[in-house]
Amino acid sequence: MVLKKRLDYGFNGFQVPFIPRAPRSARRRDPFKKAAKNGQACAFELLASLAGKLLQESESSASSNASEGNHQTSFTLGVVEQERQDVVKPLMTEVASQITSQKCHVQGETEAILEQTSVNNKSDCWEKIEADLKPEICKQGNKFGHFSSRLVEAPQEFRDSYDGNLNGFRREQEARSSGIEGSPLANKCSLKDPLELCINSPALIDSKINGKGSPFPDASFSRHGNDTKLGFRDDDENFLRCNKVSTKSKPYRSPQRTAHRRITKLLTSKYWKASPKLKDCELSGSDSGVKTHYRKRKTYYSFDRCQHSTLFKRKKLFDRGSIITSDGGFSSESVSNSPEKGMDGDHRSSSANLRVSKDSHVKFSIKSFKIPELYIEVPGTATVGSLKRTVMEAVMAILGGGVRVGVLVQGKKVRDDNRTLVQSGLSCKENLDTLGFVLEPNSLQSPPVVCVGDPSSQCETSQPARTPRTPILDSGITDALQDSCLLTNMGNTVESNHESSSFPTDTLADKLTPDSLALVPVPARSTEPLAVVPVSQKTRRSELVQRRTRRPFSVSEVEALVQAVEELGTGRWRDVKLCAFENADHRTYVDLKDKWKTLVHTARISPQQRRGEPVPQQLLDRVLAAHAFWSQHQAKQQHGKHQPASATMKLTGGASAETHRVEIV
DNA sequence: ATTAGGG
DNA sequence: CCCTAAT
Numbered sequence: 001m002v003l004k005k006r007l008d009y010g011f012n013g014f015q016v017p018f019i020p021r022a023p024r025s026a027r028r029r030d031p032f033k034k035a036a037k038n039g040q041a042c043a044f045e046l047l048a049s050l051a052g053k054l055l056q057e058s059e060s061s062a063s064s065n066a067s068e069g070n071h072q073t074s075f076t077l078g079v080v081e082q083e084r085q086d087v088v089k090p091l092m093t094e095v096a097s098q099i100t101s102q103k104c105h106v107q108g109e110t111e112a113i114l115e116q117t118s119v120n121n122k123s124d125c126w127e128k129i130e131a132d133l134k135p136e137i138c139k140q141g142n143k144f145g146h147f148s149s150r151l152v153e154a155p156q157e158f159r160d161s162y163d164g165n166l167n168g169f170r171r172e173q174e175a176r177s178s179g180i181e182g183s184p185l186a187n188k189c190s191l192k193d194p195l196e197l198c199i200n201s202p203a204l205i206d207s208k209i210n211g212k213g214s215p216f217p218d219a220s221f222s223r224h225g226n227d228t229k230l231g232f233r234d235d236d237e238n239f240l241r242c243n244k245v246s247t248k249s250k251p252y253r254s255p256q257r258t259a260h261r262r263i264t265k266l267l268t269s270k271y272w273k274a275s276p277k278l279k280d281c282e283l284s285g286s287d288s289g290v291k292t293h294y295r296k297r298k299t300y301y302s303f304d305r306c307q308h309s310t311l312f313k314r315k316k317l318f319d320r321g322s323i324i325t326s327d328g329g330f331s332s333e334s335v336s337n338s339p340e341k342g343m344d345g346d347h348r349s350s351s352a353n354l355r356v357s358k359d360s361h362v363k364f365s366i367k368s369f370k371i372p373e374l375y376i377e378v379p380g381t382a383t384v385g386s387l388k389r390t391v392m393e394a395v396m397a398i399l400g401g402g403v404r405v406g407v408l409v410q411g412k413k414v415r416d417d418n419r420t421l422v423q424s425g426l427s428c429k430e431n432l433d434t435l436g437f438v439l440e441p442n443s444l445q446s447p448p449v450v451c452v453g454d455p456s457s458q459c460e461t462s463q464p465a466r467t468p469r470t471p472i473l474d475s476g477i478t479d480a481l482q483d484s485c486l487l488t489n490m491g492n493t494v495e496s497n498h499e500s501s502s503f504p505t506d507t508l509a510d511k512l513t514p515d516s517l518a519l520v521p522v523p524a525r526s527t528e529p530l531a532v533v534p535v536s537q538k539t540r541r542s543e544l545v546q547r548r549t550r551r552p553f554s555v556s557e558v559e560a561l562v563q564a565v566e567e568l569g570t571g572r573w574r575d576v577k578l579c580a581f582e583n584a585d586h587r588t589y590v591d592l593k594d595k596w597k598t599l600v601h602t603a604r605i606s607p608q609q610r611r612g613e614p615v616p617q618q619l620l621d622r623v624l625a626a627h628a629f630w631s632q633h634q635a636k637q638q639h640g641k642h643q644p645a646s647a648t649m650k651l652t653g654g655a656s657a658e659t660h661r662v663e664i665v
Numbered sequence: 666a667t668t669a670g671g672g
Numbered sequence: 673c674c675c676t677a678a679t
């Protein structure tokens with residue numbers, strides 16, 4: 001009782017500044033750090049780079065229409081935009097419509113990254129298209145280049161621009177300066193790295209074509225629909241090319257994106273931390289969740305760009321079958337080369353094609369998985385590097401933590417893994433049309449749903465544009481699906497409809513929790529598949545990928561801490577927390593312990609060396625005194641083992657006067 | 666979940 | 673602040 005009372009001092013009056021809480025549990029680290037070190041996450045770097053570009057573009061366009069000025073930073077697009085806007089855009093549109101009418105689906109998208117260029121120059125489809133293109137278009141094409149197989153023979157200038165920009169971009173990555181553009185037209189280095197090209201170009205073109213003002217949501221990671229998308233390849237000859245042309249042409253209606261999941265991050269120059277201003281928890285939670293998540297599975301992502309030359313990897317998964325995956329889907333051949341790809345071109349665009357073979361085996365291929373769209377917001381002062389990391393982490397959050405594949409049958413999730421396909425009604429080809437897949441973050445808590453296919457339509461085979469971009473994974477055998485597949489999909493489309501609030505998803509996940517249900521309803525999303533950044537309830541509020549926001553201790557806090565330690569000693573941080581900072585949720589006992597550590601250090605150094613808000617010397621003196629006292633006490637306990645932990649610091653100095661007073665009370 | 670320490 | 677290891 002007495003003790004309790006005595007503890008009831010000072011800090012109670014302390015008002016925690018209004019700050020969004022950042023749960024301690026939210027600490028996780030950047031798994032990438034390590035991975036990156038090993039050069040395993042190169043692919044992400046690329047992605048991040050892209051994001052960096054987008055950011056720049058965003059900034060420049062935001063500040064002004066950036067037509068003037070030296071906004072070359074704005075990405076290759078900027079160049080294209082300025083130079084060819086009048087021509088390119090219309091042309092693109094035209095071509096798009098043409099293609100569509102031709103029953104061909106052209107698509108690219110950022111995902112082009114992963115895109116597989118399934119269309120060959122020789123593709124019949126292309127030839128058709130080419131042939132059917134209106135003369136008019138062709139005309140323009142002359143200006144702009146031929147939109148044909150050799151696909152686009154852009155005018156030299158155009159190409160140069162592109163070339164130069166890309167190169168510049170690349171250099172930028174290396175130099176990391178905004179001097180990005182090097183000289184656009186400058187050296188035409190050969191674009192050696194296909195990956196980079198793939199990643200960068202699509203975005204460029206895509207955004208261009210879409211003519212979206214906002215570089216982010218729309219132009220960036222993913223997009224559905226009939227948009228004409230051009231992929232960019234370092235195909236030696238082709239600078240631009242139609243990524244994918246499917247002989248099927250159902251116009252795909254791009255779903256309305258109600259909102260985008262926002263991953264908000266504010267980076268502080270110094271710590272690369274999220275600033276507290278961010279829309280707090282919006283995504284923060286997700287981050288942490290994710291982070292935490294994959295933190296525990298560091299070995300997951302092993303995207304090794306260096307190895308991407310190996311287009312296919314065949315793995316034995318268990319003993320059920322083999323899986324073939326393309327390394328990140330960067331190869332345009334991932335599809336065509338896949339053994340089972342025998343599907344008719346008609347179905348190429350569907351996210352998944354299935355068929356039942358005689359021996360009752362269900363075979364299918366999943367064209368691609370998408371990564372949720374990421375909305376990233378960082379201060380203009382953030383460094384490119386930090387942005388990269390942000391993006392990387394966001395992506396990793398989605399894939400790095402491991403992803404489970406969920407199976408949807410007729411819109412319902414099949415939760416019972418032990419069910420057979422037959423039992424699930426997937427033994428008939430007809431039924432296969434209702435099969436869909438979702439990617440679920442391996443989050444510990446309620447896993448958000450990441451829909452890869454089309455949740456609402458269940459990956460209907462006849463659905464064109466759906467997800468076709470990049471056939472990332474071809475699975476010869478159904479059962480073979482699993483995480484590793486996803487991992488190799490990195491380059492995929494990123495798409496997320498997620499609302500700003502992470503709630504819907506969470507709620508959903510929670511609802512889906514009942515394992516007793518074999519089938520659980522999948523959220524009705526009239527829109528496209530959406531992926532949600534995994535959010536773990538536990539870590540929900542914390543800052544996504546970053547470390548907690550820094551919150552320097554105020555003098556009053558320090559005082560409360562000192563007093564508590566005087567009372568409790570230095571080895572009972574939990575009690576200190578409970579007694580003196582119980583209402584300060586952002587202060588964990590570890591924080592208090594750390595703070596004490598620094599206080600002791602601070603007290604020992606000269607005032608000149610101290611930084612931050614000055615702590616009254618008087619408090620520091622108490623710190624030293626308390627530290628000395630408890631250190632000694634601890635030493636004593638070492639010898640005389642069972643000393644009651646109730647010992648209290650007995651001070652005689654004036655500094656402890658208050659303590660005594662309280663004690664008496 | 667806490668503690669203790671190193672980074 | 674973060675991370676780990678050891679309790």
